[in-house]
Amino acid sequence: MKLVTGNDLATGDVIWWTGSGWTRHIAEAGDAGDQGEAIARQEEAARRVNGPYVIEASETPDGPRPAHIKDRIRALGPTVRPDLTLKPADPNAGSWVI
């Protein structure tokens, strides 16, 4: 599957395209199919996202998992500060990245 991701303009937060808008949670991201580049261009032009780009991901029971470690770290947060990730209460969250 293909995901569109970028950063929120005002906060800089990592965000993911859901199919109709943006979310901070990759589990809510939607498959952009072959429309990824067009969505990225359109959303950037509308100033709703900063630096959008398309990535490869695989579908898993827990939701999409980006193919590249960089995007998995973006999705969760820094592996060295579990308290600052999106899942601070989950001690095993880091294993999803690695």
Add this chain to the structure above:
Amino acid sequence: MYKYDEYDQSIVDARVDEFRDQCRRRLSGELSEDQFKPLRLMNGLYLQLHAYMLRVAVPYGTLDSRQMRMLAHVARKYDRGYGHFTTRQNIQYNWIKLEDAADILAELATVEMHAIQTSGNCIRNISSDQFAGAAADEVTDPRPFAELLRQWSTFHPEFSYLPRKFKIAVIAADEDRAAMRLHDIGLQLLERDGVLGAKVFVGGGMGRTPMIAPEIKDFVPADQLMSYLEACLRVYNRYGRRDNIYKARIKILIHELGADKYRAEVEEEFAQVRQLGIDPPAAELARISAMFAAPAFAADDGAVADRSDPDFAVWLDQNVRAHKQPGHAIVTISLKPIGGIPGDASAEQIDVMADLAERYSFDELRVTHAQNIVLPHVRIADLKAVWEALVEAQLAEANLDLISDIIACPGLDYCALANARSIPLAQKIGQRFADLGRQRDLGELKLKISGCINACGHHHAGHIGILGVDRKGTENYQLLLGGSGAEDVSLGKITGPGFDEDGVVDAIERVTDTYVRIRETGERFVDTYRRVGMQPFKEAIYG
């Protein structure tokens, strides 16, 4: 310490106002990211993996307790309660919101701080010796010259759009504590026949093409130094490549032209520039120097530190250095706890360091390029109290210049450019060598980790260096041996094929075991490496 005059304050305030308007226009959609990016970068605002990142300048690494408390305040109010001290003697915040950026700069401006010269193709924050003004071996305090260069280079209209970024370091001792020859320009202040001047090195740097700066001028008198540097920059600005970002640094120009040809071009330009009268009058240097006058040190009371507490004694031996003023000492606070994140400090720890500086170090602190903090002027009689406060704040790691005193870039945990994580590796190495007795037996061993070829973690200059690379989507680590950023400057060499994260930690242990087995009396690791070469280590690593 330097204090802003009305002119300094007005340009910093004006810059904040300008950036506030630029942020407003970006947030309203008036500016695109392509239009806004160069503007935000000129104000130290990057977009990293998780958020905007703000890099705040600490000119030549010097700051006072009021400024340090402001850094804690920014961490607490606008970030997530911590900051990251960098190899350019600056601080970075990793979780900044664009909507807060101008407010942060406005708050910083109230304590004479800013984010100017922390990004873009300009002359970056001037770095210097963290022991300046305290070291027994300096010929003069290098900071007045660094401050002069800061004023000269700030918003210099001719050098605001150089082919590439430009880094300058100034030292004034034979011991190089600032990696001076790995800068675009390195200045070593020295005295010759009673005249103060500088030896000038140009064209050093790390990154993907590491080079040691060759000596370009044996001696430039201090009253001509600015003209000479202007000439050095002009020649670069004229001939430096702008067609290829990877070949745009001055080191490439000098490598391609040759040092002799570059020197000749500079001399020709220098002859012209000298006529322009840009060198400041002696009175201006005197005015600035007066602000760096030595504090009112107490008379030597003959105090000797009580070494009866073994932990305190180890810390004294490892983290405290001789001061030029009898009865005083230089304290380095390690930001490298075992298992911690190199260079990170919480807002509370930053406040503690500010309090200690105010109470015990004539209100001065320094940020080191090795990502530690220095209290430059501590009375020997106060060392125990300082150490006890540091223990309380978990800042008393006694590992300065040992294998766990690791320089590490933020790596793939934070940085958009990185290919591999640096911090987890630093943590694992620290844990593997956690035993302080073992570390001290290994002696001075500078280990430096970069998460990509841009070398922010100075891996080329590590006695042991590690470079993280991306190998088909997985992290891989190359090992380098034999580098140094000190006065015995050298570039590390790659041992061979890379390793995964655990593999590189094992490889380092085989390297240090080999060192222990073959070292001769008094040899540091890098000395042994230079004596025997790569082969014994390679055999130990790869069999």
